Amino acid sequence: MTNSMSNTEFVTNLVENQYKVLKTEVLDQYQIAFEVKKEDVHSILSLLKTSGWIQLSYLSAVDWIKDNEFEVVYIVFNWDKAVHIQIRTRLDRESASINSVLPIYPGCKYYEREAHEFFGIKFPGNPDYEKQLILENWDDIPPLRKDFDPRQYSDKKFSHMEYKNDFVNKDGKVSKQEAREKRFSDADKLRTGGKK
Amino acid sequence: MKEMKLFLGPQHPGMSGNASVHMYVDGDIIKRSYLLPGMLHRGFEKGMERHLWVNNISLIPRVCVVEPDTNEMAFAMAVEMIAKLEVPERAHYIRMIILEFARLSIHLMSYGGLGGPTGLYTLMYHAHTDRNTILNIFEKITGHRVYHQYIVPGGVRKDLPVGIEKDMHSFLDDLESRYEEYRDLGINNLSIQARIRDTIMLPKEVVWELGVTGIGMRSAVNKPYDLRKVKPYARYDQIEFDVPVSDYSDAYARVDCKLQEVLQSISIIRQCLIKMPKGDVRVPISKGQAMRWTVPKGYAYACVESSRGEFGYFMVSDGGTHPYRVGVRGASYPQGLLGVEKYLPGTRLDDASLWIDTMGVCSPEIDR
Numbered sequence: 001m002t003n004s005m006s007n008t009e010f011v012t013n014l015v016e017n018q019y020k021v022l023k024t025e026v027l028d029q030y031q032i033a034f035e036v037k038k039e040d041v042h043s044i045l046s047l048l049k050t051s052g053w054i055q056l057s058y059l060s061a062v063d064w065i066k067d068n069e070f071e072v073v074y075i076v077f078n079w080d081k082a083v084h085i086q087i088r089t090r091l092d093r094e095s096a097s098i099n100s101v102l103p104i105y106p107g108c109k110y111y112e113r114e115a116h117e118f119f120g121i122k123f124p125g126n127p128d129y130e131k132q133l134i135l136e137n138w139d140d141i142p143p144l145r146k147d148f149d150p151r152q153y154s155d156k157k158f159s160h161m162e163y164k165n166d167f168v169n170k171d172g173k174v175s176k177q178e179a180r181e182k183r184f185s186d187a188d189k190l191r192t193g194g195k196k
Numbered sequence: 197m198k199e200m201k202l203f204l205g206p207q208h209p210g211m212s213g214n215a216s217v218h219m220y221v222d223g224d225i226i227k228r229s230y231l232l233p234g235m236l237h238r239g240f241e242k243g244m245e246r247h248l249w250v251n252n253i254s255l256i257p258r259v260c261v262v263e264p265d266t267n268e269m270a271f272a273m274a275v276e277m278i279a280k281l282e283v284p285e286r287a288h289y290i291r292m293i294i295l296e297f298a299r300l301s302i303h304l305m306s307y308g309g310l311g312g313p314t315g316l317y318t319l320m321y322h323a324h325t326d327r328n329t330i331l332n333i334f335e336k337i338t339g340h341r342v343y344h345q346y347i348v349p350g351g352v353r354k355d356l357p358v359g360i361e362k363d364m365h366s367f368l369d370d371l372e373s374r375y376e377e378y379r380d381l382g383i384n385n386l387s388i389q390a391r392i393r394d395t396i397m398l399p400k401e402v403v404w405e406l407g408v409t410g411i412g413m414r415s416a417v418n419k420p421y422d423l424r425k426v427k428p429y430a431r432y433d434q435i436e437f438d439v440p441v442s443d444y445s446d447a448y449a450r451v452d453c454k455l456q457e458v459l460q461s462i463s464i465i466r467q468c469l470i471k472m473p474k475g476d477v478r479v480p481i482s483k484g485q486a487m488r489w490t491v492p493k494g495y496a497y498a499c500v501e502s503s504r505g506e507f508g509y510f511m512v513s514d515g516g517t518h519p520y521r522v523g524v525r526g527a528s529y530p531q532g533l534l535g536v537e538k539y540l541p542g543t544r545l546d547d548a549s550l551w552i553d554t555m556g557v558c559s560p561e562i563d564r
Contacts, residue, residue, distance in 0.1 A: 025495070027277060030427040033495060054404045058497065058525040062512050073510065075497050075525075079419070082427045084497055107407030110533040118241075134234040134563060144242055190248070190487070 007081045008032045014051060019044055033086035038098060041089050045074060045104050053078045053085060056101075059111035061119045065146040068093045070121055074101070091121065100125035118144035197223050204548050206235055215559035217536055217552070221545055229540040229548070231533050237563040244522040249275070249349070250486040252519065257343040259524055260561045262305055265298040266502040267509075268347040271522075273429060273498035274511040275349035279481055279491050287351035288431045289472040293364075294337070294346060295430075295500070296461040296468075300371070301330040302503045303454050303461075306556055307382060310451060313549035314391045319382050329367050336360055351478030361469055368462050375459065383451050392447035396543050396551045398535075400443070406538070407530040410505025411453045412555050416445035423501035435467050447547075450554040454503075490517055502527045504556035526561030533562065 011032055012024060023035040036044060053076040062071040067090075074087040091098060100123040101108050112123040113133045120142040123129040132138065141148050205216035214235040220228040240259055244252050256271045257264030269291060276283060308323025310316075331341045336357055338344040346353050382388055398408065400416045414421055420439035424432040440456035442449040482489045493515045499508035508525035526532075535555060540548055551557075 027496060031497060055409070056407050057499070057506060058508060058510055058523065060510060060523040062521045073523075075508075075510065077506075079421045079426055084427075084499070086495065086497060088495075105407070106405045107530055107534060110529070134237050136234055143239070148242075150239065150242060150246075 007083045010081070011083055011085060014047070015044060018047065030082055031084045031086070033088060035088045035090075038089050038091060041072075041074070041087060042099065042101060042104065044087060045076070045101055048076055048085060048087075049104055051078075052080060053083075055079070056105035056107045056111075057084065059101075059108050059115065061115050061121055061144075063093075063119060063144065063146045064090075065093070070096045070119060072098055072115070072121065076105075096120065097122035097124065099123070100129065102126050116142075118142050120145065199227060202545070204552075208549065215532070215557075215562065217540070217548055219540070219545070219548065224545040226540050226543055226545060226548065229536055231536045231562075233533070233559060233562045235563070236560050240564045241522055241524065244519055246518065248487060248517055249481070249489045249491060249519065252522075253348050254343075254345050257345060258560075259564060260502075260507075260526070260558055261342070262558065263298055263302045263502055263504075264343050265294050265347060266500050266507045267524075268345065269295060269429075270498050270500050270507055270509040271511075272347050272349045273500065274496045274509045275481060275491055277496040277498055278494040278511065278513050279349075281350055281479060281481060283351050284476040284479065285431075285473050286355075286475045287477045289468045290352045290356060290477060291347050292430050292432065292435070293356075293465055293468050293472075294334075294344070294352070296465045297330055297333065299503050300458060300461050301327045303458050304330075306503070306553060307378070307451065307454060309553050310382060310388070310392075310550075313546065313553055314388050316382075316385070316388060322378070322381065326371060329370075333360070333363055333367060336363065348478070349481045351476070353478070355477050364465065364469065368465060372459070372462055375455075379455060383448060383455065389448065391547075392451060392550065392554070394446050394448075395547045396447055396539070396554070398445040398539065398555075400445070402538070406534050408505065408535065408555075409530075410502070410527060410556070411450055411457070412445065412505065412531055414439065415442040415449045415453050417441075418443035423499060423506060429498075429500060431471075434471065435464055437464050447550050447554045457503075488517060490515060491519075499525070504528045504531075504558060507561075524561065524564050526558070526564065528555070528557045529562055531555040532557040532559070 008026055015021060015034055019036060019040050021034050021036055025033040027033060055077045057077045058075040060073055064071055069090045070093055071088055071090050075084055077084050100112055102125055109126060112126045112129050115121050116123060116129045117133055117135055140153055199220050199222050202219045202221055203216050204219060206214045216232045218230055218232050219226050243255060247255060256267045259267045304323040304327050308320040311319035334344055335341050337360060338346040398412055398416050403413050403416050418441050420441055422439040425439055437460045440453045442453060491513045493513055495512050497508055497510045499506045505527040507527040510523035511519060512521040514520040540551060
């Protein structure tokens with residue numbers, strides 16, 4: 001628990017001595033990140049599990065649409081050494097698939113199902129990964145991909161409400177409805193969807 | 197007897213939030229069960245990508261309804277970690293006070309919630325009365341009762357109002373004086389003990405398999421595995437407190453740990469009020485107007501100890517005005533999904549809601 005700076009060094013030595021790490025990033029004294037190749041993920045995770053990183057804290061993905069890649073992130077934790085380790089790996093976006101880590105961390109079962117549902121990444125080895133979990137009867141591309149636009153989807157799925165004549169203002173003033181629509185369209189200019 | 201399909205929730209006194217447990221029962225013994233989440237899915241992770249950094253402050257408390265402050269804290273810590281911000285000393289102490297009041301409020305609420313499945317509603321009335329006093333204090337500090345939006349990246353929104361210490365002390369003294377009364381009403385009550393002793397066990401060997409954290413884990417492994425101790429954030433390393441543990445995780449042990457934590461939280465708040473220095477409470481996260489704030493490129497995973505366990509935010513920034521990706525690790529994800537599937541079979545039907553209550557399954561943070 002104490003002396004965590006040496007713990008991150010311990011982890012760096014442990015992993016870098018045995019595997020080719022593309023990038024190492026020490027985020028602070030309690031956290032370290034490794035970017036590794038897809039083939040090495042499972043052996044690194046099993047090495048870490050036998051070295052005491054027995055808890056899978058989080059598993060998810062990031063969509064790097066410009067590079068045409070998904071990045072899968074595994075975060076594991078050791079309660080005695082108090083170091084969070086991020087293992088990140090890149091997958092090809094078109095045929096994104098990585099073997100499940102279910103035999104190493106049984107707790108990943110639902111995280112993998114969720115990652116499949118929201119990104120479309122396949123996890124062969126996990127028997128249930130294709131079952132729907134949170135989104136019921138989803139009929140579009142997986143929603144956390146960057147090319148999914150929720151505004152477009154809702155316009156397509158739910159038609160615009162038509163207002164009755166009573167609400168239409170006839171005396172030339174700007175009605176509340178028009179002012180609201182203008183405010184919404186102005187707000188659209190600010191929503192750039194992650195672009196600068 | 198023929199196997200029968202039953203639902204627990206989404207409308208049930210023992211079910212907190214809008215999820216339902218799907219059970220196949222034989223007599224009153226559960227044979228198979230799994231959680232059906234998704235009734236409260238609001239697309240937070242997508243929503244955060246489409247909002248400015250400053251706008252997200254009002255979005256994140258909504259992730260978990262009953263305990264919004266841990267969300268704000270984890271989000272703020274993740275941003276500070278990427279932007280390499282130093283938070284003013286006074287802000288750390290104010291954050292700890294807010295977080296511990298939030299812990300008190302949710303422990304009281306979940307202790308009162310024990311009244312639902314066991315049928316003793318008096319407990320709930322007492323607990324909610326005290327929670328109401330905490331919400332009054334929050335209202336004086338932040339202007340809001342439930343979603344405070346008070347802990348922001350770079351510090352806290354405003355300094356504490358003048359004279360609030362008096363309110364805090366009077367509430368803490370009052371709660372401490374009635375602590376034994378609470379125990380007598382709830383877990384020392386024989387009719388409740390009959391329901392919570394030796395039921396819905398969480399064996400020590402499977403804690404790691406599930407990935408359960410928080411009180412659920414500490415009540416089984418008998419070690420002080422609390423993030424406030426193990427990797428101290430804010431200024432928890434300068435405060436003295438104990439972490440209640442147990443080596444036999446039945447519903448009783450978990451509720452007992454929860455009640456002991458109430459005393460520890462009271463002591464932490466008192467120490468914070470004494471040690472709190474004077475000074476600034478906020479630094480801006482980047483230059484210029486709030487709508488144009490940017491955060492440098494980077495990855496971070498920040499986690500805090502919520503009442504249910506490790507609550508984390510995984511965050512990626514591409515240097516823009518919006519977060520590139522925010523992932524939420526809900527604290528009750530493992531015990532809610534995998535725990536219900538693996539450890540409810542074999543228990544009795546009416547104990548299912550005790551698992552939901554004592555493990556602290558919060559469905560909004562499973563759905564996000």
